[in-house]
Amino acid sequence: MAHAHTPPHTEQHFEATETVRDIVIGLSDGLTVPFALAAGLSGAVANGHLVVLAGLAEIAAGSIAMGLGGYMAARGDAEHYASELKREQTEIVTRPQDEAEEIYEIFRQYAVPREAATPVLEALQQNPEAYVEFMMRFELGLERPAANRAHRSAATIAVSYIAGGMVPLLPYMVVGDVDLALKLSVVITLVALAGFGAVKGRLVGTGALRAAVQTTLIGGAAAAAAYGLARALNHG
Protein backbone atom coordinates (compact mmCIF):
# COMPACT_ATOMS: atom_id res chain seq x y z
CA MET A 1 0.00 0.00 0.00
CA ALA A 2 1.17 3.54 -0.71
CA HIS A 3 1.59 6.06 2.05
CA ALA A 4 -2.05 5.96 3.09
CA HIS A 5 -2.14 8.11 6.21
CA THR A 6 -5.27 10.17 6.14
CA PRO A 7 -4.47 13.86 6.55
CA PRO A 8 -4.83 14.53 10.29
CA HIS A 9 -8.54 14.96 11.12
CA THR A 10 -10.36 16.50 8.23
CA GLU A 11 -13.94 16.78 9.51
CA GLN A 12 -15.27 14.85 6.51
CA HIS A 13 -13.37 11.74 7.43
CA PHE A 14 -14.24 12.03 11.10
CA GLU A 15 -17.98 12.31 10.36
CA ALA A 16 -18.14 9.30 8.05
CA THR A 17 -16.31 7.21 10.62
CA GLU A 18 -18.78 8.09 13.36
CA THR A 19 -21.80 7.22 11.19
CA VAL A 20 -20.23 3.95 10.13
CA ARG A 21 -19.50 3.20 13.77
CA ASP A 22 -23.13 3.86 14.72
CA ILE A 23 -24.42 1.62 11.92
CA VAL A 24 -22.00 -1.11 13.01
CA ILE A 25 -23.10 -0.78 16.64
CA GLY A 26 -26.79 -0.99 15.76
CA LEU A 27 -26.54 -3.71 13.13
CA SER A 28 -24.23 -6.02 15.00
CA ASP A 29 -26.37 -6.06 18.13
CA GLY A 30 -29.61 -6.00 16.11
CA LEU A 31 -28.59 -9.02 14.06
CA THR A 32 -27.32 -10.89 17.10
CA VAL A 33 -29.56 -10.46 20.13
CA PRO A 34 -33.07 -10.78 18.62
CA PHE A 35 -31.74 -13.71 16.57
CA ALA A 36 -30.40 -15.44 19.67
CA LEU A 37 -33.54 -14.70 21.67
CA ALA A 38 -35.82 -16.06 18.94
CA ALA A 39 -33.67 -19.16 18.56
CA GLY A 40 -33.61 -19.65 22.33
CA LEU A 41 -37.36 -19.33 22.68
CA SER A 42 -38.11 -21.60 19.74
CA GLY A 43 -36.04 -24.21 21.56
CA ALA A 44 -38.46 -23.96 24.49
CA VAL A 45 -41.89 -23.03 23.15
CA ALA A 46 -43.42 -24.40 19.95
CA ASN A 47 -45.34 -21.19 19.37
CA GLY A 48 -44.25 -18.97 16.49
CA HIS A 49 -46.53 -16.13 17.53
CA LEU A 50 -44.84 -15.94 20.92
CA VAL A 51 -41.38 -16.01 19.37
CA VAL A 52 -42.33 -13.09 17.10
CA LEU A 53 -43.91 -11.24 20.02
CA ALA A 54 -40.81 -11.62 22.19
CA GLY A 55 -38.57 -10.75 19.25
CA LEU A 56 -40.45 -7.56 18.44
CA ALA A 57 -40.57 -6.58 22.11
CA GLU A 58 -36.81 -7.09 22.23
CA ILE A 59 -36.28 -4.99 19.10
CA ALA A 60 -38.43 -2.19 20.55
CA ALA A 61 -36.55 -2.32 23.85
CA GLY A 62 -33.12 -2.74 22.31
CA SER A 63 -33.46 -0.03 19.68
CA ILE A 64 -34.74 2.50 22.20
CA ALA A 65 -32.17 1.60 24.84
CA MET A 66 -29.30 1.71 22.36
CA GLY A 67 -30.56 4.76 20.48
CA LEU A 68 -31.19 6.82 23.61
CA GLY A 69 -27.95 5.51 25.06
CA GLY A 70 -26.12 6.75 21.96
CA TYR A 71 -27.91 10.10 22.21
CA MET A 72 -26.88 10.58 25.82
CA ALA A 73 -23.32 9.49 25.13
CA ALA A 74 -22.94 11.90 22.20
CA ARG A 75 -24.53 14.75 24.14
CA GLY A 76 -22.31 14.00 27.10
CA ASP A 77 -19.24 14.13 24.86
CA ALA A 78 -20.35 17.46 23.40
CA GLU A 79 -20.97 18.94 26.85
CA HIS A 80 -17.70 17.63 28.18
CA TYR A 81 -15.91 19.18 25.20
CA ALA A 82 -17.70 22.52 25.68
CA SER A 83 -16.95 22.71 29.40
CA GLU A 84 -13.27 21.79 28.93
CA LEU A 85 -13.03 24.29 26.07
CA LYS A 86 -14.38 27.04 28.30
CA ARG A 87 -11.98 26.09 31.07
CA GLU A 88 -8.99 26.16 28.73
CA GLN A 89 -10.11 29.49 27.26
CA THR A 90 -10.25 30.95 30.76
CA GLU A 91 -6.99 29.41 31.91
CA ILE A 92 -4.82 30.66 29.07
CA VAL A 93 -5.88 34.16 30.16
CA THR A 94 -5.98 33.81 33.95
CA ARG A 95 -3.15 31.31 34.54
CA PRO A 96 -0.81 31.72 31.57
CA GLN A 97 2.16 30.40 33.53
CA ASP A 98 0.38 27.17 34.50
CA GLU A 99 -0.70 26.63 30.92
CA ALA A 100 2.84 27.23 29.70
CA GLU A 101 4.07 24.61 32.16
CA GLU A 102 1.47 22.20 30.81
CA ILE A 103 2.87 22.71 27.31
CA TYR A 104 6.40 22.00 28.58
CA GLU A 105 5.06 18.93 30.38
CA ILE A 106 3.45 17.58 27.19
CA PHE A 107 6.73 17.90 25.31
CA ARG A 108 8.80 16.62 28.23
CA GLN A 109 7.01 13.25 27.88
CA TYR A 110 8.54 12.99 24.43
CA ALA A 111 12.00 13.96 25.62
CA VAL A 112 11.71 17.42 24.03
CA PRO A 113 13.67 19.86 26.24
CA ARG A 114 12.22 23.20 27.39
CA GLU A 115 14.37 25.30 25.13
CA ALA A 116 13.15 23.36 22.06
CA ALA A 117 9.50 23.71 23.12
CA THR A 118 9.70 27.42 23.85
CA PRO A 119 9.32 28.62 20.22
CA VAL A 120 6.18 26.49 19.86
CA LEU A 121 4.80 27.91 23.10
CA GLU A 122 5.51 31.45 21.94
CA ALA A 123 3.80 30.82 18.61
CA LEU A 124 0.74 29.42 20.39
CA GLN A 125 0.64 32.39 22.74
CA GLN A 126 0.37 34.65 19.65
CA ASN A 127 -2.86 32.89 18.68
CA PRO A 128 -5.15 32.14 21.65
CA GLU A 129 -7.67 30.20 19.56
CA ALA A 130 -5.01 27.82 18.24
CA TYR A 131 -3.50 27.62 21.74
CA VAL A 132 -6.82 26.41 23.16
CA GLU A 133 -7.33 23.92 20.31
CA PHE A 134 -3.81 22.62 20.87
CA MET A 135 -4.47 22.06 24.57
CA MET A 136 -7.80 20.38 23.88
CA ARG A 137 -6.23 17.88 21.56
CA PHE A 138 -2.74 17.39 22.94
CA GLU A 139 -3.26 17.81 26.66
CA LEU A 140 -6.79 16.42 26.98
CA GLY A 141 -7.04 14.22 23.88
CA LEU A 142 -10.45 15.65 22.97
CA GLU A 143 -11.81 16.04 19.41
CA ARG A 144 -14.42 18.68 18.64
CA PRO A 145 -17.69 16.75 18.22
CA ALA A 146 -19.77 17.37 15.08
CA ALA A 147 -22.88 19.51 15.47
CA ASN A 148 -26.16 17.56 15.74
CA ARG A 149 -24.14 14.48 16.39
CA ALA A 150 -26.42 13.27 19.20
CA HIS A 151 -29.66 13.19 17.20
CA ARG A 152 -28.08 11.59 14.18
CA SER A 153 -26.25 9.06 16.30
CA ALA A 154 -29.44 8.03 18.12
CA ALA A 155 -31.45 7.65 14.90
CA THR A 156 -28.68 5.77 13.09
CA ILE A 157 -28.19 3.28 15.91
CA ALA A 158 -31.92 2.69 16.43
CA VAL A 159 -32.76 2.24 12.73
CA SER A 160 -29.78 -0.08 12.24
CA TYR A 161 -30.85 -2.13 15.25
CA ILE A 162 -34.41 -2.47 13.92
CA ALA A 163 -33.20 -3.36 10.42
CA GLY A 164 -30.84 -5.97 11.81
CA GLY A 165 -33.42 -7.38 14.21
CA MET A 166 -36.10 -7.91 11.57
CA VAL A 167 -33.89 -10.31 9.58
CA PRO A 168 -34.01 -13.24 12.05
CA LEU A 169 -37.72 -12.67 12.82
CA LEU A 170 -38.95 -12.73 9.22
CA PRO A 171 -39.05 -16.54 8.90
CA TYR A 172 -41.15 -16.81 12.09
CA MET A 173 -43.58 -14.31 10.59
CA VAL A 174 -44.07 -16.10 7.28
CA VAL A 175 -43.54 -19.77 8.15
CA GLY A 176 -46.05 -21.45 10.46
CA ASP A 177 -43.85 -24.30 11.64
CA VAL A 178 -41.49 -23.12 14.39
CA ASP A 179 -38.81 -25.73 13.73
CA LEU A 180 -38.66 -24.84 10.04
CA ALA A 181 -38.73 -21.12 10.85
CA LEU A 182 -35.82 -21.62 13.26
CA LYS A 183 -33.75 -23.36 10.59
CA LEU A 184 -34.50 -20.63 8.03
CA SER A 185 -33.76 -17.95 10.62
CA VAL A 186 -30.40 -19.51 11.44
CA VAL A 187 -29.44 -19.72 7.76
CA ILE A 188 -30.46 -16.22 6.67
CA THR A 189 -29.12 -14.58 9.83
CA LEU A 190 -25.74 -16.29 9.65
CA VAL A 191 -25.53 -15.26 5.98
CA ALA A 192 -26.51 -11.69 6.91
CA LEU A 193 -23.95 -11.67 9.77
CA ALA A 194 -21.23 -12.89 7.39
CA GLY A 195 -22.14 -10.27 4.79
CA PHE A 196 -22.31 -7.52 7.38
CA GLY A 197 -18.99 -8.64 8.87
CA ALA A 198 -17.33 -8.64 5.45
CA VAL A 199 -18.48 -5.08 4.71
CA LYS A 200 -17.51 -3.93 8.19
CA GLY A 201 -14.10 -5.57 7.92
CA ARG A 202 -13.47 -3.81 4.64
CA LEU A 203 -14.58 -0.44 6.00
CA VAL A 204 -12.59 -0.56 9.23
CA GLY A 205 -9.63 -2.23 7.56
CA THR A 206 -9.40 -5.50 9.52
CA GLY A 207 -10.00 -7.63 6.43
CA ALA A 208 -13.32 -8.87 5.02
CA LEU A 209 -12.96 -12.61 5.61
CA ARG A 210 -11.72 -12.38 9.15
CA ALA A 211 -14.43 -9.93 10.20
CA ALA A 212 -17.07 -12.10 8.50
CA VAL A 213 -15.93 -15.13 10.50
CA GLN A 214 -15.89 -13.09 13.72
CA THR A 215 -19.40 -11.64 13.44
CA THR A 216 -20.80 -15.01 12.40
CA LEU A 217 -19.15 -16.73 15.35
CA ILE A 218 -20.41 -14.13 17.83
CA GLY A 219 -23.98 -14.39 16.55
CA GLY A 220 -23.82 -18.16 16.44
CA ALA A 221 -22.38 -18.44 19.95
CA ALA A 222 -25.00 -16.12 21.41
CA ALA A 223 -27.81 -17.99 19.69
CA ALA A 224 -26.45 -21.39 20.72
CA ALA A 225 -26.14 -20.28 24.34
CA ALA A 226 -29.65 -18.83 24.41
CA TYR A 227 -31.05 -21.95 22.73
CA GLY A 228 -29.26 -24.31 25.11
CA LEU A 229 -30.23 -22.33 28.18
CA ALA A 230 -33.89 -22.05 27.19
CA ARG A 231 -34.12 -25.76 26.40
CA ALA A 232 -32.40 -26.75 29.63
CA LEU A 233 -34.65 -24.51 31.71
CA ASN A 234 -37.78 -25.66 29.98
CA HIS A 235 -36.98 -29.34 30.32
CA GLY A 236 -35.17 -29.11 33.64
Add this chain to the structure above:
Amino acid sequence: MAHAHTPPHTEQHFEATETVRDIVIGLSDGLTVPFALAAGLSGAVANGHLVVLAGLAEIAAGSIAMGLGGYMAARGDAEHYASELKREQTEIVTRPQDEAEEIYEIFRQYAVPREAATPVLEALQQNPEAYVEFMMRFELGLERPAANRAHRSAATIAVSYIAGGMVPLLPYMVVGDVDLALKLSVVITLVALAGFGAVKGRLVGTGALRAAVQTTLIGGAAAAAAYGLARALNHG
Protein backbone atom coordinates in the same frame (compact mmCIF):
# COMPACT_ATOMS: atom_id res chain seq x y z
CA MET B 1 -13.22 23.12 41.84
CA ALA B 2 -9.46 23.43 42.00
CA HIS B 3 -7.33 22.87 38.94
CA ALA B 4 -8.47 19.29 38.41
CA HIS B 5 -6.86 18.38 35.11
CA THR B 6 -5.59 14.88 35.34
CA PRO B 7 -1.93 14.70 34.39
CA PRO B 8 -1.88 13.73 30.70
CA HIS B 9 -2.36 9.97 30.38
CA THR B 10 -0.89 8.22 33.35
CA GLU B 11 -1.66 4.60 32.59
CA GLN B 12 -3.39 4.15 35.95
CA HIS B 13 -6.04 6.70 35.12
CA PHE B 14 -6.56 5.38 31.61
CA GLU B 15 -7.05 1.83 32.86
CA ALA B 16 -9.62 2.72 35.50
CA THR B 17 -11.59 4.71 32.95
CA GLU B 18 -11.76 1.78 30.55
CA THR B 19 -12.96 -0.62 33.22
CA VAL B 20 -15.57 1.85 34.42
CA ARG B 21 -16.68 2.32 30.82
CA ASP B 22 -17.04 -1.44 30.38
CA ILE B 23 -19.08 -1.76 33.58
CA VAL B 24 -21.28 1.13 32.47
CA ILE B 25 -21.81 -0.45 29.03
CA GLY B 26 -22.75 -3.82 30.49
CA LEU B 27 -24.87 -2.56 33.37
CA SER B 28 -26.83 0.03 31.45
CA ASP B 29 -27.88 -2.39 28.73
CA GLY B 30 -28.29 -5.25 31.19
CA LEU B 31 -30.61 -3.25 33.42
CA THR B 32 -32.57 -1.90 30.46
CA VAL B 33 -33.16 -4.54 27.77
CA PRO B 34 -34.07 -7.63 29.85
CA PHE B 35 -36.23 -5.34 32.00
CA ALA B 36 -38.07 -3.99 28.97
CA LEU B 37 -38.43 -7.42 27.40
CA ALA B 38 -39.85 -8.93 30.60
CA ALA B 39 -42.25 -6.02 31.02
CA GLY B 40 -43.29 -6.30 27.38
CA LEU B 41 -43.93 -10.01 27.57
CA SER B 42 -45.83 -9.79 30.84
CA GLY B 43 -48.12 -7.33 29.05
CA ALA B 44 -48.92 -10.05 26.53
CA VAL B 45 -48.64 -13.43 28.29
CA ALA B 46 -49.83 -14.16 31.80
CA ASN B 47 -47.13 -16.76 32.28
CA GLY B 48 -44.30 -15.93 34.66
CA HIS B 49 -42.29 -19.00 33.67
CA LEU B 50 -42.23 -17.82 30.06
CA VAL B 51 -41.20 -14.32 31.05
CA VAL B 52 -38.29 -15.72 33.07
CA LEU B 53 -37.35 -18.06 30.23
CA ALA B 54 -37.30 -15.26 27.66
CA GLY B 55 -35.49 -12.98 30.08
CA LEU B 56 -32.75 -15.52 30.79
CA ALA B 57 -32.39 -16.33 27.10
CA GLU B 58 -32.01 -12.60 26.45
CA ILE B 59 -29.38 -12.28 29.19
CA ALA B 60 -27.45 -15.22 27.76
CA ALA B 61 -27.63 -13.79 24.25
CA GLY B 62 -26.96 -10.21 25.26
CA SER B 63 -24.04 -10.91 27.58
CA ILE B 64 -22.32 -13.11 25.01
CA ALA B 65 -22.97 -10.73 22.12
CA MET B 66 -21.78 -7.71 24.08
CA GLY B 67 -18.88 -9.49 25.76
CA LEU B 68 -17.54 -11.00 22.54
CA GLY B 69 -18.22 -7.72 20.76
CA GLY B 70 -16.12 -5.92 23.37
CA TYR B 71 -13.40 -8.54 23.02
CA MET B 72 -13.23 -8.11 19.23
CA ALA B 73 -13.29 -4.32 19.51
CA ALA B 74 -10.45 -4.26 22.04
CA ARG B 75 -8.40 -6.74 20.05
CA GLY B 76 -9.01 -4.76 16.88
CA ASP B 77 -7.80 -1.59 18.63
CA ALA B 78 -4.67 -3.36 19.83
CA GLU B 79 -3.91 -4.72 16.37
CA HIS B 80 -4.56 -1.39 14.72
CA TYR B 81 -2.19 0.25 17.21
CA ALA B 82 0.50 -2.37 16.63
CA SER B 83 0.32 -2.11 12.84
CA GLU B 84 0.41 1.70 12.87
CA LEU B 85 3.28 1.61 15.36
CA LYS B 86 5.26 -0.65 13.06
CA ARG B 87 4.54 1.62 10.11
CA GLU B 88 5.68 4.71 11.98
CA GLN B 89 8.82 2.93 13.20
CA THR B 90 9.68 2.06 9.61
CA GLU B 91 8.81 5.46 8.22
CA ILE B 92 10.97 7.52 10.54
CA VAL B 93 13.90 5.48 9.23
CA THR B 94 12.98 5.07 5.55
CA ARG B 95 11.19 8.37 4.85
CA PRO B 96 12.60 10.81 7.40
CA GLN B 97 11.78 13.81 5.20
CA ASP B 98 8.10 12.85 4.87
CA GLU B 99 7.83 12.32 8.61
CA ALA B 100 9.44 15.69 9.24
CA GLU B 101 6.86 17.29 6.95
CA GLU B 102 4.10 15.57 8.90
CA ILE B 103 5.44 17.13 12.09
CA TYR B 104 5.43 20.57 10.44
CA GLU B 105 1.90 19.90 9.19
CA ILE B 106 0.66 19.04 12.71
CA PHE B 107 2.04 22.30 14.05
CA ARG B 108 0.87 24.30 11.03
CA GLN B 109 -2.72 23.48 11.98
CA TYR B 110 -2.13 25.41 15.20
CA ALA B 111 -0.52 28.34 13.41
CA VAL B 112 2.95 27.34 14.65
CA PRO B 113 5.45 28.35 11.93
CA ARG B 114 8.12 25.97 10.63
CA GLU B 115 11.01 27.74 12.33
CA ALA B 116 9.29 27.40 15.72
CA ALA B 117 8.59 23.70 15.16
CA THR B 118 12.11 22.86 14.01
CA PRO B 119 13.68 22.59 17.49
CA VAL B 120 10.93 20.15 18.52
CA LEU B 121 11.50 18.11 15.39
CA GLU B 122 15.24 18.02 16.04
CA ALA B 123 14.68 16.90 19.63
CA LEU B 124 12.36 14.12 18.45
CA GLN B 125 14.86 13.02 15.83
CA GLN B 126 17.40 12.51 18.65
CA ASN B 127 15.06 9.97 20.24
CA PRO B 128 13.37 7.64 17.74
CA GLU B 129 11.21 5.95 20.37
CA ALA B 130 9.74 9.26 21.55
CA TYR B 131 9.41 10.38 17.92
CA VAL B 132 7.24 7.34 17.12
CA GLU B 133 5.15 7.81 20.28
CA PHE B 134 4.66 11.46 19.37
CA MET B 135 3.42 10.57 15.88
CA MET B 136 1.12 7.86 17.23
CA ARG B 137 -0.57 10.26 19.56
CA PHE B 138 -0.44 13.58 17.77
CA GLU B 139 -0.69 12.59 14.14
CA LEU B 140 -2.91 9.52 14.47
CA GLY B 141 -4.62 10.19 17.80
CA LEU B 142 -3.95 6.65 19.04
CA GLU B 143 -3.37 5.65 22.67
CA ARG B 144 -1.35 2.56 23.51
CA PRO B 145 -3.91 -0.05 24.63
CA ALA B 146 -3.35 -1.82 27.94
CA ALA B 147 -2.11 -5.40 27.78
CA ASN B 148 -4.81 -8.06 28.23
CA ARG B 149 -7.39 -5.39 27.65
CA ALA B 150 -9.51 -7.59 25.37
CA HIS B 151 -10.08 -10.43 27.85
CA ARG B 152 -10.76 -8.13 30.75
CA SER B 153 -13.08 -5.98 28.68
CA ALA B 154 -15.11 -8.98 27.53
CA ALA B 155 -15.45 -10.41 31.03
CA THR B 156 -16.31 -7.07 32.60
CA ILE B 157 -19.02 -6.29 30.07
CA ALA B 158 -20.55 -9.77 30.20
CA VAL B 159 -20.61 -10.01 34.01
CA SER B 160 -22.06 -6.50 34.30
CA TYR B 161 -24.74 -7.35 31.78
CA ILE B 162 -25.70 -10.51 33.68
CA ALA B 163 -25.73 -8.70 37.02
CA GLY B 164 -27.87 -5.92 35.60
CA GLY B 165 -30.22 -8.30 33.83
CA MET B 166 -30.94 -10.43 36.90
CA VAL B 167 -32.41 -7.46 38.79
CA PRO B 168 -35.63 -7.11 36.74
CA LEU B 169 -36.09 -10.89 36.49
CA LEU B 170 -35.88 -11.61 40.22
CA PRO B 171 -39.52 -10.69 40.98
CA TYR B 172 -40.78 -13.03 38.25
CA MET B 173 -38.73 -15.81 39.80
CA VAL B 174 -40.06 -15.42 43.32
CA VAL B 175 -43.60 -14.06 42.82
CA GLY B 176 -46.14 -16.30 41.14
CA ASP B 177 -48.55 -13.58 40.01
CA VAL B 178 -47.25 -11.96 36.79
CA ASP B 179 -49.01 -8.62 37.34
CA LEU B 180 -47.55 -8.27 40.83
CA ALA B 181 -44.13 -9.41 39.60
CA LEU B 182 -44.29 -6.79 36.84
CA LYS B 183 -45.02 -4.03 39.34
CA LEU B 184 -42.21 -5.15 41.63
CA SER B 185 -39.86 -5.48 38.65
CA VAL B 186 -40.68 -1.93 37.52
CA VAL B 187 -40.07 -0.51 40.99
CA ILE B 188 -36.80 -2.27 41.79
CA THR B 189 -35.40 -1.80 38.30
CA LEU B 190 -36.19 1.91 38.15
CA VAL B 191 -34.59 2.29 41.60
CA ALA B 192 -31.56 0.31 40.41
CA LEU B 193 -31.36 2.41 37.21
CA ALA B 194 -31.51 5.61 39.25
CA GLY B 195 -28.82 4.39 41.64
CA PHE B 196 -26.63 3.20 38.80
CA GLY B 197 -27.14 6.48 36.96
CA ALA B 198 -26.21 8.49 40.04
CA VAL B 199 -22.96 6.56 40.54
CA LYS B 200 -22.17 6.76 36.83
CA GLY B 201 -22.87 10.50 36.76
CA ARG B 202 -20.54 11.04 39.67
CA LEU B 203 -17.77 8.92 38.10
CA VAL B 204 -17.91 10.49 34.65
CA GLY B 205 -18.54 13.96 36.02
CA THR B 206 -21.92 14.79 34.46
CA GLY B 207 -23.63 15.11 37.85
CA ALA B 208 -25.40 12.44 39.87
CA LEU B 209 -28.98 13.70 39.70
CA ARG B 210 -29.03 14.38 36.01
CA ALA B 211 -27.48 11.01 35.10
CA ALA B 212 -29.93 9.26 37.43
CA VAL B 213 -32.87 10.90 35.66
CA GLN B 214 -31.41 10.01 32.24
CA THR B 215 -30.81 6.31 32.90
CA THR B 216 -34.22 5.96 34.55
CA LEU B 217 -35.94 7.63 31.59
CA ILE B 218 -34.13 5.45 29.05
CA GLY B 219 -35.03 2.26 30.91
CA GLY B 220 -38.60 3.43 31.44
CA ALA B 221 -39.05 4.44 27.80
CA ALA B 222 -37.68 1.15 26.50
CA ALA B 223 -39.90 -0.86 28.86
CA ALA B 224 -42.99 1.22 28.05
CA ALA B 225 -42.42 0.78 24.31
CA ALA B 226 -41.88 -2.96 24.61
CA TYR B 227 -44.93 -3.31 26.87
CA GLY B 228 -47.13 -1.23 24.54
CA LEU B 229 -45.97 -3.06 21.44
CA ALA B 230 -46.41 -6.52 22.92
CA ARG B 231 -49.91 -5.67 24.21
CA ALA B 232 -50.94 -4.15 20.89
CA LEU B 233 -49.66 -7.14 18.93
CA ASN B 234 -51.27 -9.63 21.25
CA HIS B 235 -54.65 -7.96 21.19
CA GLY B 236 -54.45 -6.72 17.62
